[in-house]
Amino acid sequence: MSEGTSSSIESSFIESSFIESEERRELRASVAKLAQRYNYVDYVLPRARRGEPLTELWNEAGKLGFLGVNLPEEYGGGGAGIYELALVQEELAAHGAGLLLVVVSPAICGTIIGKYGTAAQKEQWLPGLADGSKIMAFGITEADAGSNSHQITTTARRDGDDWILRGNKIYISGVDQADAVLIVARTEDAKTGKLRPALFIVPTDAENFQRTQMDMDIIEPDHQFMLFLDDVRLPADALVGEPDAALMQLFAGLNPERILGAAMAVGMGRYAIDAAVKYANERSVWKTAIGAHQGISHPLAQVKIELELAKLMMRKAAVLYDSGDDFGAAEAANMAKYAAAEASIKALDQAIQTHGGAGLTEEYGLAAMLGAARIARVAPVSREMILNFVSQHSLGLPKSY
Template sequence: MDTEDHKALREAVSALGKRHGRGSDPTQLWSEAGKLGYLGVNLPEEYGGGGGGISELSLVLEELGAAGCPLLMMVVSPAICGTVIARFGTDAQKQTWLPALADGSRLMAFGITEPDAGSNSHRITTTARRDQDTGDWILTGRKVFISGVDIADATLIVGRTEDARTGRLKPCLFIVPRDTPGFGRRLIDMELNAAEKQFELTLDDVRLPADALVGDEDAGLLQLFAGLNPERIMTAAFAIGMGRYALARAVEYARDRQVWKTPIGAHQAIAHPLAQAHIELELARLMMQKAAHLYDAGDDTGAGEAANMAKYAAGEACVKAVDQAVHTLGGNGLTREYGLAQLITAARVARIAPVSREMILNYVSHQTLGLPKSY
């Protein structure tokens, strides 16, 4: 349940969201949210953040979503990249990036997905090798479906380096500034009405200084999952906010729309599915809060299970809420005026990204239930 501080933060962010509303300029909203301290609530105070955790940041994104103006880059910039740098970055990397990520003056994208790897991070082929003469890193590879690269100052790229002892490849994270030579991007034409664009990236012998590496070269998956758990929690927040927005529009319509003697919301065929949607969103929110609490308490293993479950539950609840909202409005649900039709596509994002519901079911089958793997 929300603390008093959380309730106050919800009210303040909700008021900001309502001032901007659906269809507002996300750049302006990002800037204002940053100045008010909402983008950096999870980052350390000594670097300009709020000193809170993913609990607070997910709350901010949920409330902006419920007001109709979610900021997708919150999932990426402060949640993934800010968290990884705060936990594993050098002092110089923290000084360079965290204050700017916290106040919104700089953005960072995150590049993990590859055309041929999909959900299998062990198949990532973007490689990083050392130049023995200079100590530089040289990155080669491709990434796909990377959000906001055009507006981000840098992208945190997941590459793989060769373990000198075993010869096996292990994941490592690198900060790649947007205009680095050899770092190319191509816009992907998406059937998705979103402010943030999706890109395919190419890294063609991208040369980076030694200090572009974030964290320990040998930490591998530990550092990677430090960013992926917040990503799942924040995706849940994104979905819950969107579902709440759609549900609120439907409830408002059902209260006012009168065809026979009473508003259509009096009919159980309309009312009950909306009540079910509300229940499922609230249940998903509880799991999201549990996941955020575990993560903020330092329980990475417990948070991994809860974050996956929260993301699954929120994605399902969001899709159902949006579908029911559109049905409630009938033909009006497909008009631009009411703004729900575009959510039909957007809601599916929470089912697909950053990990599909099928892979979450695999995770729960193996990790929670102890069933054998099929792959």
């Protein structure tokens, strides 16, 4: 690579990561304007307490083109990248209106179908995923496999031209809102007897497809489900991509999942800091606003620094992914998700501490958001598995699991 080429790439990376274009700044402003109308206290939290999805926000975000900003223009998307979708998610979450299904439907499923789906699958699903009129959930996790996706036992076997799926999934988000679930199953290699991963589009109204809502002890508008596939029959065209290439196809969706998860965490952290700063400027106990005291200001300043660092890593991950650097994106996406989760949890905890007793009241809803933010430490991948990844792939240490 010539010095000129290297300098050009570096310049492009710096511009994409640190200095957002006017178009991106306008997108941020537009999303923020929408999120202000569907804000946390007046809209999101009341619906979450009732266990109701954020349907109105989802529909309007779809009509405005925000949900499909990363999907191809020929299918109704914005033709941009994961960077722009992460931007949308961050700005929504910064007003307490982050959409969990943005992580799943356009980021994971839309990306995978856009890259590996057939022409018919793209035509059937991408326009709806882009405008929000269709939602696709994602089913990989199993009770006995946990973080070891190589151990999933949901199987797909041939029956003539059809596929028959059998197995169970757990912690699958938003199935009640979805038209279909992109299921990760395993096909059997007739020659070796080994099971290989494969991806299937399973309509939620398919015969023998059952779901059970899980009882979660957090306040969220989106529900988690256990899925039961008891010999679900699917046509041949339900298979996405190649039956023995799904591991590569799977990771095409998991890196965006981590980046979008980081974006949601960064947004929640921003919301927490904004709420804490507002309260610290208004609350006066000893003649001056409590924000003047270093016991309040320094912890908030520290959290601000940590959140901005996480945001930079999230941007780096998005730029690397959009540029086609899969390995670099995987490393950065894992680091971004780790850093953003830790920073957002710390930000919310400090926001509650800044508010004192008021931080635990329903009026502010910060304790409820802390429970939601805590999810980022364990999903979509636990911080321990991220540390395993960094130990092995970034540091070159022996594999420990």
